[in-house]
Amino acid sequence: MKKLSDIEIIDSVLKGNQGDYSLLIDRYKDKAFSLLKRLLGNEMDAEEALQDSFLKAYNSLGSFRRDSKFSTWFYRITYNTGLTILSSKKRKIEHEMSSIDEHFDLGDFDNEIYSTTSNPKDYLLKMIDKLPIRNALVLILFYIDDMSLNEISQVMDVSLVNAKVLLHRSRNSLRDLLLKHNYQEVI
Amino acid sequence: MINDELLNKYIDNELTDVELAEFKKEIQTDAEAQNKLKALKLTDEILNKMEVNRAPVNFTEMFMKKIITVSSFHKEKVSYFFVSIISFFVLTITGILGYSISKIESGSSSIAEKNQYVQKTKEVLSGGLGELNAILSNDNMLLIGAGLTFVLLISGYFLIENHKNFKEKLNRFSH
Missing domain, CATH: 1.10.1740.10 (RNA polymerase sigma factor, region 2, helix turn helix motif)
Known part of the structure; x- marks a missing residue:
């Protein structure tokens, strides 16, 4: 059909x-x-x-x-x-x-979540919940909804550049957490 | 030097052929960048495996029931509105006719009087219709009638357009 x-x-x-x-x-x-x-x-x-x-x-x-x-x-x-x-x-x-320029610190949640998870996947997925809302949403729209940055900028009513900054910043913050715990050595 | 932006562009396949060749060459001698790239690849891989949260079971059925109930309620409301207006007119006319007949029945005692009354009514009706015909057959009246109809049609058109625009504005405000 x-x-x-x-x-x-x-x-x-x-x-x-x-x-x-x-x-x-x-x-x-x-x-x-x-x-x-x-x-x-x-x-x-x-x-x-x-x-x-x-x-x-x-x-x-x-x-x-x-x-x-x-x-x-x-x-x-x-x-x-x-x-x-x-x-x-x-x-x-x-x-x-208010602003995408705000810095965020995930350190407060890191120890607690790291101690309760056994692999990088569980750890990272739980850390996403601790990201500021817009940073988490940009990841959802990009990875789950398969949206382009242009579409994300329309949905979130931000410029294309800001959508890109949000995505990179969110992904980099998660990457830094993996680096902190040497999870990159797993692969 | 390989920075975060270049690493992200690499992950998202946004580097041009020239940039890609340069990136591959540079990263071979940059241990820190290699480490960051590994971690970024792992992040990307995990994010790609993020699971979709399923909406509640029967969500679609429940929602559609709601929509159909609401819209059928509106439809019924509209039809009731027209039916009640038509009923009102029919009842009014029937009432007036009934009242007139009862007046004739009770007011006139003899057959001669009734006949006289009926005769008078006929005269009035034929006279009235004759006058109406005369008025309507007048050229000026026809022109005025046509003009009025035209004005009514134009007003109706603008009224509908106005309503459409208002509805669109309302919809725009709602989201």
């Missing part, structure tokens, strides 16, 4: 075939959920945000301009929905999101 493109599905939904929207949901729910879970820190809030995001996208489907991919447009809605929920729960988000 031919796999319908996002645009073909959108056209069908706009013609009145509401049921076809489920194809888009199945296509993006897991990756969007991953992003929201990382952003909000728990499954309940992530599910609520996921519903909000799909509902907003559904209601605005008619105004979706086809100059960008549906996935980019949808992840932007998801990202903003997540931020809105987060900002209503935590005031500190304003501080965390």
Whole structure:
């Protein structure tokens, strides 16, 4: 069976075939959920945000301009929905999101996580949760959602250069942790 | 000298052929860069294996049920609206007719009086229709009618366009 493109599905939904929207949901729910879970820190809030995001996208489907991919447009809605929920729960988000130039120190969590993990993979995946939100999200968008830096810059509303800086800085900070524990010698 | 930017570009395959050749040559004599590259490769490898968190089971079904319920509720609301307006008019006309008939029945006692009343009604109706015909057949009235229809159509068009723009603005604000 031919796999319908996002645009073909959108056209069908706009013609009145509401049921076809489920194809888009199945296509993006897991990756969007991953992003929201990382952003909000728990499954309940992530599910609520996921519903909000799909509902907003559904209601605005008619105004979706086809100059960008549906996935980019949808992840932007998801990202903003997540931020809105987060900002209503935590005031500190304003501080965390303010600048990409902020330096962060993972040293406080390092010892605890290093002592409770036995291999570089578990160690690194747990350390991702300790990164500042934007640094963790850029890794999710790049590695899980397979987005280009250009798409990431649109989703996160930052310049292309800043998206690249965020990605490199996040990856380098994880790399430095591996170096610190000599994990690079494993390979 | 090999810096972090070059290492990241290498990992992301962003180096040109010339840059790549230079990079490979330089890294052979740079132990620190070799170490950093190893760690960066491992980081990249682990990040590529990051698992996707699955959305709750039945999420799609639950969500679609919600959407279909909400939209069918709106549709019903719209149809009820039109049905109630039409019903109102039908009931009003039926009421007026019923009231008129009951007045004729109770107000006039003899058959002659009833006939007289019916005759008068016929006269009024035929007279009124005749006058209406005369008015409508007037050329000026036809022009005014056409003008009014045109204005109504234009207003309707702008009203719909305005509504569309407003809806789009609303949607833009919602995300």
